[in-house]
Amino acid sequence: NFDLKRAKKILDADHFGLEKVKDRIIEYLAVRKLKNDLKGPILCLFGPPGVGKTSLGKSIAKALNREYVRMSLGGVHDEAEIRGHRKTYIGAMPGKVIQNINKAKYSNPVFVLDEIDKVSSDFRGDPSSALLEVLDPEQNETFKDNFLEVEYDLSKVLFIATANSLDTIQPALRDRMEIIEITGYTLEEKIQIAKKHLLPKQLEEHGLKSSQLSMDKKSFAKLVDDYTRESGVRNLERKVGAVVRDAAKSIAMEEEYQKKVTPEEIRRILGAEVFDKELYQDNKHAGVVTGLAWTSVGGEILFIESSLSRGKGKLTLSGQLGDVMKESAMTALSYLKSNAEKLKLDYRVFDNYDLHIHVPAGAVPKDGPSAGITMLTSLASVFTQRKVKQKLAMTGEITLRGKVLPVGGIKEKILAAKRAGIKEIILCQKNKKDIDEIDDRYVKDLKFHFAETVEEVLSVALLPQKVPNAMELVITEQKS
Structure with missing residues (x-):
């Protein structure tokens, strides 16, 4: 589906902020629409943990109306996992790339290669070198899986790699990907994310309705400032979950509880503040x-x-x-x-x-x-x-x-x-x-x-x- 306005709406609804990434995806769609083919670049989303790199892949698949497949590369150290085994071996099977495309049942899924920086190599070969063929737009039209023994066209697949750091990615592999950096979220962005995404998600997971619990901006700010200090929002989601669980316990035990969570309530639920907000100390001494x-x-x-x-x-x-x-x-x-x-x-x-x-x-x-x-x-x-x-x-x-x-x-x-x-x-x-x-x-x-x-x-x-x-x-x- 090359409807750009719909795609923008879906990306905005699923992710707050990240303007550069969204613009790049809309550009990609615009080019595909005008050129009328599916040959895609290889995008690499790079940033700290918990900023939404993997979930962005899911949103892109939804916006494009394509199948979504995810392959985690953390700890992969066998080349055969990418390229498949030859049929002469006992227990031979195709590589993970072909397996996932088979699972998607379409030749043009959105394919997320998670944690591409954590690929390791040992005596069984170097998987990051095998990935060169998968991720090179010039070569992947004729990708050869050892098990299939025939060439397979991967150029229609939209590959999205994610990485926490670029230092451990092989330079030749890094060269084949377009790197889009996702920086950490600011306090304001985190408050919006917690309000629009994390709280509704946690309420649903704990079986509560939105009328049973609400939080204002000050409460979210207290959670962000005093209880989490991270670039992403994973820890923030856990803290929101703890607040929701406290309300769920009161509802299940038919006790009185505050429907509107205040900063004082947060302190009662989560205990003393973990981080001091004001880190700056006076420079009373020279040096x-x-x-x-x-x-x-x-x-x-x-x-x-x-x-x-x-x-x-x-x-x-x-x-x-x-x-x-x-x-x-x-x-x-x-x-x-x-x-x-x-x-x-x-x-x-x-x-x-x-x-x-x-x-x-x-x-x-x-x-x-x-x-x-x-x-x-x-x-x-x-x-x-x-x-x-x-x-x-x-x-x-x-x-x-x-x-x-x-x-x-x-x-x-x-x-x-x-x-x-x-x-x-x-x-x-x-x-x-x-x-x-x-x-x-x-x-x-x-x-x-x-x-x-x-x-x-x-x-x-x-x-x-x-x-x-x-x-x-x-x-x-x-x-x-």
């Missing part, structure tokens, strides 16, 4: 800076602390840092040493003091190229004893020459900063294009500073000097 990090479940804010103690210039790093972050810290220190005069630092400070850089939450491993300017600001702050501006966060990498480099995951980081009560953000000038792509309502109330050099970062981040520099006092003491 404490708020950084922004990307994780597989969305953005996070993290603190970087530096302290000085009398010693011989030793550098200590703690907080389970990976190699990239350790290198960022060393680069930052080298930059400060070579530009000590610019920052009005006495070069002897570096030899007379030990420096300790710590990133709290020491049990959590941290790595990634986005803490360079944060480390540098923390060091500059502790050496000059100038405090960092309130409610400011930053992300970006640095070079030894003092250039600021762009980083990824900007949308998730911005949302994390907003959740944590940050008001100003410093980014690399080249990341301005990422901000332009984010919906205006998510970036309002935030002030952005775009920097190209480290000097620009420090001029924005550090407050003016109010007291004599502690280091200068020590040096004068030593001179006298």
Whole structure:
């Protein structure tokens, strides 16, 4: 069915947000309609768990009026599962691709290849290499299954792959797919999803009518903010389910209960809040800076602390840092040493003091190229004893020459900063294009500073000097 308006209606009804993905699917349909053939591209939906990648496949099948088949590739490590066994083997059978098409009873289903990043290889062959033939639009017209022994045309099938990360997908395989990134949902989107999809679904699953239980926006916001912190909505659905079960128990036992769930009721049902909403802490000490990090479940804010103690210039790093972050810290220190005069630092400070850089939450491993300017600001702050501006966060990498480099995951980081009560953000000038792509309502109330050099970062981040520099006092003491 190539009715585009109907397809748009179905996609909008099934999924809130995800505009880019929906537009791409409508484009695909428009091209098929004009060209009047079914040869399809291979789409790969990539994003964190629970954002609706697999269910999007189901919606696409419904919108196209085609059969839907799903094949999970998690842990597949035998090439024969894709290409089938030769008939000479005992227990030979066709590969999963042909089996699923046989099950669909049509040659043009919507075929979802779930978890394509979790395919593994061993002595039985490499399934991701076998998938090259399945997913190459030039080759899959003549796909050869070892069991069938005749060529089969897979070009009419619309393949949709899903993946949580792209790093583990073989480069040749990644090249054959069109990658559509699905980022995490914002607070506003989650509230709408819970209201329109999760609550009705949970009510139906627990045998309740919509008149028996309702929740307002504040209650949903409390669930999202205080009890779940994830990119997707799986955990949110579980929490909504717990609230519905509480009402179901009261109805079954014929007890009095509140039909309209309030935030206070949620606290009674789910217990104390799991997450603190306001993660931001005041920078009362020099050397404490708020950084922004990307994780597989969305953005996070993290603190970087530096302290000085009398010693011989030793550098200590703690907080389970990976190699990239350790290198960022060393680069930052080298930059400060070579530009000590610019920052009005006495070069002897570096030899007379030990420096300790710590990133709290020491049990959590941290790595990634986005803490360079944060480390540098923390060091500059502790050496000059100038405090960092309130409610400011930053992300970006640095070079030894003092250039600021762009980083990824900007949308998730911005949302994390907003959740944590940050008001100003410093980014690399080249990341301005990422901000332009984010919906205006998510970036309002935030002030952005775009920097190209480290000097620009420090001029924005550090407050003016109010007291004599502690280091200068020590040096004068030593001179006298």
